[in-house]
Amino acid sequence: MEIKSCITFSVSAYSNLSFTWDPWCGGSSIADYLHNQNSLSIIPSISHWNISQFIRGTSWDLPNGLDDCLVSLINSVTIDEQQENHCWKDKQNLKFSDFNSHFYATLPLVNWYKYIWHKKSAIRYSVYAWMAFRGGLKTTDVLAVRGIIVPNTCCFCNTEKETISHLFFECHYTFGIAIALLPWMHRMFMRPNIHQLYDTIWEQGFPTNTRNYYLLIASSMVYFVWRARNDRLFGGIIDCKATTIAKIRKAISIKTHGWKI
Template sequence: MDNHFWLGKQNPKFADFRNQFYSNLEVVEWHKFIWHKKASLRYSVYAWLAFKGGLKTADVLAMRGITDHFNCCFCHGEKETVSHLFFDCNFTFNVIKSLLPWMDSHLLKPNLYQVYDSIYEQKINKQLKHYYLLSASATIYHLWRARNDRLYGGIIDSQETISVKIRKALILKTHGWKRY
């Protein structure tokens, strides 16, 4: 029987293949925030896009020569950027505060990374940490949808309505979780 050696291992595992395949990619600190055990692909993709600057906010579109709108559709006071939209805007900050209660004690509005990092700073069990990480990603997804609804669909949801939509989505997602 022939042995197939790969990376000097007689019995390689899938993790060995995966590690070699991704070995040339940059390691980012925020991967644990969005790609955790209880992550939802739909929400994680939007969080990933927000971290990578892949969401088509007004500043990104303007760099491509597309000038559809400039100001934040929630507060109408600042230029729409990822950092403003998540969570420098008073509107979006109030939404995240309704879901993550300790956010109210921050002296300054947190940015995207600081929201996720604050979840890791909490003295909570792993299950609750996954719930809050999922909450943050779901918030990004639903705020992005609310933004697009305002700009392109003529639907204007309040902070409370968006918070309720997020809570309902979280209930549906976590319904089958053990010990939750």
């Protein structure tokens, strides 16, 4: 129902559109019209027919039993003598991005989407980065808002309270990972939060492939830091910083094999 207004159907003598169910008649289907007129009893007799079965040459050849208003509405639909064309918002040569843009059209645009969903992104890592930006990861401050009180000390530094900003990447443990994987980070006077870290990648002026490479690293850092955090809290596994860095480097090496950076 939500996309009917976006689709335009043309009709030809060879059309295989459903006469009853497809919205080819002024943007609506014949079934919609019959439903509104309380004339559903007609549907069984025509439900399995295609449009082409109601066209003779360049004219409509309609069955008996349709009311005058419906006949008039159908006759107002032009029969295309050429091959039928179906358009999405008056556009014939479609790309997936056309449908994707319509699906998300009602949502607010955020300035960090380009950091997460770039051309070379990996869904496994991008989902966790997206949740971090959205406050979707269950850090202790997020749980507290929901009325769930748990020990709130960062499991990496054991001094500061665990928040999204602290975990990514104000904590000395996670900031050390960022320094090891993003060469320019050691020049920063203050430890960045997640927004600032991604901003620094964008501001370096890298070529697109190189920039996507570092954006992928950033998202993988979020993923592996979150895993390391959960391993410590719930699995009794305590990886040192070097181990976490090695895991990220291995994952990035596998993902970017064959890239031109």
